[in-house]
Amino acid sequence: MTAAPEQIDVLDEAREQVLERGVGLTEAQVLKVLELPEDRIPDLLALAHEVRERWCGPEVEVEGIVSLKTGGCPEDCHFCSQSGQFPSPVRSAWLDIPGLVRAARQTRDTGATEFCIVAAVRGPDKRLLSQVRDGIKAIREDGNDIQIACSLGMLTQEQVDELVAMGVHRYNHNLETARSHFPEVVTTHSWEERWDTLRMIRDAGMEVCCGGIIGMGETLAQRAEFAVQLAELEPDEVPLNFLIPNPGTPYENYPVVEGAEALRTVGAFRLALPRTILRFAGGRELTFGDLGAKQGMLGGINAIIVGNYLTNLGRPAQQDLDMLEELSMPIKALSQTL
Amino acid sequence: MITTVYCSFCGKEEADGDHAFCRQRLSMIDPPRYCAECARRMVVQVTPDGWTARCSRHGELGSAR
Numbered sequence A: 001m002t003a004a005p006e007q008i009d010v011l012d013e014a015r016e017q018v019l020e021r022g023v024g025l026t027e028a029q030v031l032k033v034l035e036l037p038e039d040r041i042p043d044l045l046a047l048a049h050e051v052r053e054r055w056c057g058p059e060v061e062v063e064g065i066v067s068l069k070t071g072g073c074p075e076d077c078h079f080c081s082q083s084g085q086f087p088s089p090v091r092s093a094w095l096d097i098p099g100l101v102r103a104a105r106q107t108r109d110t111g112a113t114e115f116c117i118v119a120a121v122r123g124p125d126k127r128l129l130s131q132v133r134d135g136i137k138a139i140r141e142d143g144n145d146i147q148i149a150c151s152l153g154m155l156t157q158e159q160v161d162e163l164v165a166m167g168v169h170r171y172n173h174n175l176e177t178a179r180s181h182f183p184e185v186v187t188t189h190s191w192e193e194r195w196d197t198l199r200m201i202r203d204a205g206m207e208v209c210c211g212g213i214i215g216m217g218e219t220l221a222q223r224a225e226f227a228v229q230l231a232e233l234e235p236d237e238v239p240l241n242f243l244i245p246n247p248g249t250p251y252e253n254y255p256v257v258e259g260a261e262a263l264r265t266v267g268a269f270r271l272a273l274p275r276t277i278l279r280f281a282g283g284r285e286l287t288f289g290d291l292g293a294k295q296g297m298l299g300g301i302n303a304i305i306v307g308n309y310l311t312n313l314g315r316p317a318q319q320d321l322d323m324l325e326e327l328s329m330p331i332k333a334l335s336q337t338l
Numbered sequence B: 001m002i003t004t005v006y007c008s009f010c011g012k013e014e015a016d017g018d019h020a021f022c023r024q025r026l027s028m029i030d031p032p033r034y035c036a037e038c039a040r041r042m043v044v045q046v047t048p049d050g051w052t053a054r055c056s057r058h059g060e061l062g063s064a065r
C-alpha cells in the first residue's frame, strides 16, 4: 500500500518561491492562500511581512491625497459616490489653487513623500489639466518639494506627455477588480481601456500606481485572478481599498469586508506582488477599526494614505504616524525616493 | 445656533426613525452631506486634515481638527 501523496502546504511553497526567490504566487496559489482557514492567518501574515522586509525593506511610504474635482463624473463605477449617474448625496465641487497648496502643505507636514491630486472624471479636459499645471506650479512656489502623483482618469498620449512635462512622477489608475468581474462593476468603459492608459504611463516613464477595491461581489477566484493580473502589469504601487458601501450607489447595501478576510487578502496580495509598494487605502477604518491596521502593517503592507480620502474621512494622520513609531517602522524619506 | 432637524448623513428627519447607523458613519468616515437645518445637499470639500460643507441657504460648516 502506498501512502497518500502529502498535501503540499501553500505557505511552505510560498516561503521557498516568494521569500527565497522573489517569485510571486500563481493564480492557483493565491486562491489557496485566500482559502486558508482562519487559524493559519497569523502564519500567512508573518510570512507576508518577511517577504515585504526582504524584498522592499523596512520603510513605509506615506502619502496624502486630495480631490481637486469632486463628484459629477459621467462614468458608472458602481462603488463610486462621485458618479453622476446615481442618487448619491455627493455634489460637485472644485478645490481652488490656494486650497490645493494648503492640502499639499498639510500632507508634507506629516512627513509624507507623496501627494496625489485626484479628479472625478472619465479623463481630463483642457480646463482640468491647466488647473493641475497651475496647482503644481503653486505647490513648488510654496517651497514644497513633495513628489506629486495624479489620478485623472483615462489619458491620451498627448495628455501623458503633458503630465510628464509637469513633473508628475507617478500616475494612479486602478483596474479596480478582476478582468472577468469588471463588466459587473462598470459599464461605461472597459478594463482594456484602463489597461491601455496604464501601458502609456509606463512607456512614458512615469511610475504606475494601480490597485482596486475588495468586496464588490467578486468571488475568491476572481480576487486571485485580480492579484495575478496586477502582477502582470508590474506596477510600482498597488493601493488596496476595501469597499465603503456608500449611500445612493448600487453597492450601498453590500456588506463591509470582514477583518479576517481582509487580512487574508493583504497577505495574499503581498505574496503575489513581492516587490510592489502595497498601500493601505480607503475602507480600512470600517473593515478593521483601529486594531487591524496594525496587523495589516505587520502582514505585508508597506505604505499608507494618511489623513482623509477624497469624499470619506480617515483617521487623523498623527494616529497613523504614532502607529508606525510604535511598530518601529521608519517612514521613507524624500531623499530615498529621488 | 444650529437647530438639528435633519440627519446630516441620510437627510431624513432626526425624529423619524433610527439614525444609529448614520451617527456611527458620521463619527468614523463621513463628513456631513445634508444640512441639519433644511436637509439640502451641501457642497462638501474634503482635504487631508479636514472638511468644509456649505449649504446654499445656511452657510458653511467646517471640521475643527
Ligand code: SF4
Pocket: A073, A074, A075, A076, A077, A080, A081, A082, A083, A084, A119, A120, A121, A122, A153
Ligand atoms: S471614473 Fe472614477 S470618479 Fe468616475 S465614477 Fe468611476 S471611480 Fe468614480
Ligand SMILES: [Zn+2]
Pocket: B007, B008, B009, B010, B011, B012, B018, B019, B022, B023
Ligand atoms: Zn440618518
Ligand SMILES: [Zn+2]
Pocket: B035, B036, B037, B038, B039, B040, B055, B056, B057, B058, B059
Ligand atoms: Zn441649510
